[in-house]
Amino acid sequence: MTSGASCRADHLRAFHRFKGTGELLYLFVLTQFRAETAYTSPRIALAGNAMTSTTSPSSEKIEPQLRAVRPSDAEALCAIFNMPGFRQGTLRMPFERVEQVERRIAKSGQETTWIVAELEGKVVGHGNLVVQGSRRSHVGEINIGLDDAFVGKGIGSAILGALLDVADNWRALKRVELTVYADNEPAIRLYTSHGFEVEGRHVKAGFTDGQYHDLLSMARLRF
Numbered sequence: 001m002t003s004g005a006s007c008r009a010d011h012l013r014a015f016h017r018f019k020g021t022g023e024l025l026y027l028f029v030l031t032q033f034r035a036e037t038a039y040t041s042p043r044i045a046l047a048g049n050a051m052t053s054t055t056s057p058s059s060e061k062i063e064p065q066l067r068a069v070r071p072s073d074a075e076a077l078c079a080i081f082n083m084p085g086f087r088q089g090t091l092r093m094p095f096e097r098v099e100q101v102e103r104r105i106a107k108s109g110q111e112t113t114w115i116v117a118e119l120e121g122k123v124v125g126h127g128n129l130v131v132q133g134s135r136r137s138h139v140g141e142i143n144i145g146l147d148d149a150f151v152g153k154g155i156g157s158a159i160l161g162a163l164l165d166v167a168d169n170w171r172a173l174k175r176v177e178l179t180v181y182a183d184n185e186p187a188i189r190l191y192t193s194h195g196f197e198v199e200g201r202h203v204k205a206g207f208t209d210g211q212y213h214d215l216l217s218m219a220r221l222r223f
Contacts, residue, residue, distance in 0.1 A: 061154035064117035064124065066162050069108075073116055074101040076123035085148035089184060091206055113166045117146075117155050124150040127159040129167055129176070138174040140167050152186075160194055164220070174222050181206060182214035195220045 069077075078101045080086055087094065108114055114128040125146040132139040144159050167173040180187050182201060196218040204212040 062119060062150070064119055064155050064158055066115050066117055066158065069105055069114040069116050069126065069128075071102065071105055073123055073126075074098050074105055077101050077116070077126055080123070080126070080145060080147050083148045085151070086145055088208060089181060089187065090145070091208070113163065113171075115159065115162060117159055119150070123147075125155050125159055127163050129163045129171075131171060131173065138172075140171065140173045140176045142176055142178045156190060157193075160190065164194060168222065175219055177217065177219040179215050179217055181208075182216045188216070188218070191218050 075098050078096055078098045081092060081096045081101070082094070086092075105114070108128070111131040111133070112128055115126065116123050117125040117127075125144070127142065127144040130141045130143075131137065132141065142160070142163055144156055144163075146156055164176065167176050176196075177199075178191065178196070179202075180191065188198075197220070198216050199219050200217045202215040202217065205215045206213040
């Protein structure tokens with residue numbers, strides 16, 4: 001799954017992954033991507049949020065301005081989360097409310113690096129890296145999502161690269177993971193180009209637009 005827009009429970013995304021015990025978790029990864037060449041279609045990847053899109057791919061690449069999320073971004077982010085392409089690539093519900101996004105921003109703590117991408121002052125995408133706790137403190141989970149109109153322009157890759165820089169050079173994480181719809185090939189290509197590998201398949205674990213879909217767990221290791 002990947003691109004588009006919806007705003008659901010905690011940290012903009014919903015993804016599934018396995019713990020070492022085989023237990024299924026839900027992540028918020030926007031994995032939003034039917035992604036960039038990896039974002040070649042507006043959907044978000046479960047990234048989880050992956051990116052997917054119903055628009056034609058573009059060869060034009062744009063360099064966005066990346067910055068930390070602000071409380072005032074809630075309305076713009078909620079608009080993205082409610083876009084049909086964005087929602088198609090995630091596990092989000094329709095009709096997310098601005099208040100829900102405001103609460104997520106307010107609740108994000110030191111364990112979260114949450115950034116937005118801007119073009120000429122307009123928020124066109126977001127991504128976050130959430131560090132896990134206790135004996136999983138070496139692990140981070142990633143979520144990315146884009147405005148449907150800006151898929152396929154290199155913005156998702158810029159967001160993902162910035163989050164991985166934080167993971168590697170500032171948080172010293174050894175494992176970064178995400179979840180994506182198994183049929184979201186653009187998003188999978190994006191993640192693979194940044195060093196992620198498929199670790200497993202969750203059969204019929206996602207339900208979107210009246211249909212069940214397989215999800216893939218992907219991770220990038222640095223041991």
